[in-house]
Amino acid sequence: MLASLFLAFSSLTAVQAALKYKGVDWSSVIVEEKAGISYTTTSGSTEPLEKILKESGVNTVRQRVWVNPRDGNYNLDYNIKLAQRAKAVGLDVYIDFHYSDTWADPGHQAIPSGWPTNIDDLSWKLYNYTLDSSNKLAAAGISPTIISIGNEIRSGLLLPTGSTSNFYNVAKLLHSAAWGVKDSNLSPKPRIMIHLDNGWDWNTQKWWYESALKAGPLETSDFDMMGVSYYPF
Numbered sequence: 001m002l003a004s005l006f007l008a009f010s011s012l013t014a015v016q017a018a019l020k021y022k023g024v025d026w027s028s029v030i031v032e033e034k035a036g037i038s039y040t041t042t043s044g045s046t047e048p049l050e051k052i053l054k055e056s057g058v059n060t061v062r063q064r065v066w067v068n069p070r071d072g073n074y075n076l077d078y079n080i081k082l083a084q085r086a087k088a089v090g091l092d093v094y095i096d097f098h099y100s101d102t103w104a105d106p107g108h109q110a111i112p113s114g115w116p117t118n119i120d121d122l123s124w125k126l127y128n129y130t131l132d133s134s135n136k137l138a139a140a141g142i143s144p145t146i147i148s149i150g151n152e153i154r155s156g157l158l159l160p161t162g163s164t165s166n167f168y169n170v171a172k173l174l175h176s177a178a179w180g181v182k183d184s185n186l187s188p189k190p191r192i193m194i195h196l197d198n199g200w201d202w203n204t205q206k207w208w209y210e211s212a213l214k215a216g217p218l219e220t221s222d223f224d225m226m227g228v229s230y231y232p233f
């Protein structure tokens with residue numbers, strides 16, 4: 001019993017030592033600060049959250065980007081302000097494009113208001129938006145280490161056009177999004193992530209990637225990372 005406990009702990013330590021990204025999703029910080037919330041260290045002094053995170057061993061912050069939310073929260077300008085604060089204390093930034101005006105998850109992947117819905121125009125729009133947003137980040141001095149093209153897209157993205165009932169469309173959209181990043185002025189280039197949920201379900205992951213890659217337009221060289229949400233409850 002004791003021996004096996006010890007083994008478990010020592011392998012956990014090995015895993016932690018190998019972790020490259022020690023990240024926190026801090027997207028809501030500006031919203032929280034506007035609501036009067038502040039952050040204090042364990043010793044009780046109030047400090048900007050980025051400073052507390054940095055001093056606690058975090059090296060990367062994740063930020064969600066919405067296209068045109070009604071109140072402006074989580075749009076690109078909001079995210080540039082937040083990313084500049086992270087950069088100022090030496091934190092890396094991981095940008096999570098939701099490609100929606102609000103939350104994107106397996107049940108919600110609404111096409112942003114005013115975007116075309118037929119697959120050809122939508123793919124161009126997605127390419128243009130991703131290229132433009134990446135160039136705006138670059139112009140603001142932000143070089144994300146990771147960019148996720150979509151958030152939890154197990155059922156597809158930009159629905160209904162990009163639904164997994166038509167993997168050709170999913171693949172075409174992701175190929176366009178990836179090349180928006182690749183053709184941008186970002187330097188060095190970020191790693192491009194495809195992000196699904198149900199990370200515990202290997203059959204779903206396998207089905208999804210095999211189907212998307214078999215469809216044609218998406219190539220393995222279009223992305224660098226397979227991201228998962230993992231809620232073990």
Ligand SMILES: *[C@@H]1O[C@H](CO)[C@@H](O)[C@H](O)[C@H]1NC(C)=O
Nearest residue numbers: 116121122123124125126128
């Ligand atoms: C994408 O951008 C190009 C070049 O600026 C423009 O000609 C084209 O109309 C745009 N397409 C869409 C669908 O926004």
